[in-house]
Amino acid sequence: MIEGVPSNGDHLGGVVTFGETMGLFRDPVPGMLALSRHVQLGMGGAESNVAIALSRLGTPVTWLGRVGRDSLGDLIRRELAAEGVNTVVIVDDDAPTGLMIKERRMASATRVWYYRAGSAGSRLEPADIPEDLIRGAGLLHVTGITPALSESAAQATRHAMRIAREAGVLVSFDLNYRSKLWGAAEARHTYLDLIGLADVVFAGESEAAIAVGVTGSVAETARRLGDLGPKQVIIKLGEHGCFASVNEVSYEQAAVTVTVEDTVGAGDGFVAGYLSELQRGSPVAVRLVTAVSVGAFACTVAGDWEGMPFRSELGLLGATEPVIR
Incomplete structure (x- = not known):
């Protein structure tokens, strides 16, 4: 059963994304x-x-995904709605919502276990993708996690990207390599296929090296990724900021220094910061500043998304007073 397919034009021009939430x-x-x-x-x-x-x-923004008819699925739907995210949810009666367990063994080391084989999210398929939703979007964002879940999820990812390309909708692809889901050789094969369908590509240094097959300077790696098709290539460098090549012009942006509580979700916050400014028509330099700022915010709070800032809070990173009244 599909719930939440937009019946009006509220989603038009916004960002559409899909994948498994656990x-x-x-x-x-x-x-x-x-x-x-x-x-x-x-x-x-x-x-x-x-x-x-x-x-x-x-x-x-609209998020599309499958959840089980269970309490975890209910939690996901409720939280996303509470955060103002439009949802298109396929409720699967025959598979459970996936589960993730995180152990912060030390303040600086987190271990993650996934229980997602046969989950509702892994059963995503091309028929689940509302084509009109994609065609009416301003930007489609996908990650390399979804095609690693199953062959049907990989087909759904390609299907959505091709619909977007045919409709002239910008496509953003974050490689987001997960070694517990697939090996580097299999990932590279899929990356090479999907990067060619993207306008904007995000990758960490090691992820980019998997895609291009060689290790080199950040600038050289970005150039090799750009040679595959995307005009905007952004390499996430963690505490060292980022490097970007946009229309063959290079940019560098330092990271924002914060007291780190949990780095999980920082890369997702970075991507959101960049895409938000891209949708607003902001210059590249502004996109990168917002990207590193949102990524920094995500690190200040334990949790995957709880530390993501509201736009009105971005200036807090430069605040000199600990208490704002």
Whole structure:
């Protein structure tokens, strides 16, 4: 059953994204999860993290995905709606919502386990993609996680990207490599296919190296990615900021220094910051400043998406007073 397909034009011109969002068990306190007495229930998923960050930044966004007819699926639908994200949800009666467990073994080290084989999210297929939704969007954002889930999910990703390309809709692709889902050789084969369908590509240094097959300077890696088709290539460098090649012009942006609580979700916040400014027609330099700012905000709070800032809060990173009255 599909719920939430827009019946009006509210989604037109906004961002559309899709993928698997899972229930999430985590302990916000570092230590062995087996000894924890503080486990919390939440949700997480790269594409929904981006969607929430975009919504908080004032960018209209729609998230599409499958969930099970269970309490975790209910949680995901409720949280996304509460965050102002329009949702197109396929409720699967025959598969459960996926689950993710995070252990912060130390403040600087997090381990993640996924229970998503046969999940509702992994059963995404081309028929689930509302073509009119894609054609009416201002931008389609996908990640390399979705095609790693299953062959049908990979087909759905290609299908959506091709619809967008044919309709003249910008396509954004974040490689987002997950070694627990597939090996580098298999990922590279898919990356080469999907990068050619994208206008904007995001990648970490190691992810970009998987895609191009060689290790070189950041500028050289960005050039090689650009040779595959996208005009905007952004390399995420974590605490060192980012490097971008946009229409063959190079840009560098330093990171924002913050006290790090949890780095999970920082890359998704970075992507959302860039795409939000891209949708607003902002210059490249502004896109990159907002990208590193949102990524920095995400690091200040434990959780995948909870630390994403509202646009009105972006200036807090430069505040000199600890209390604002």
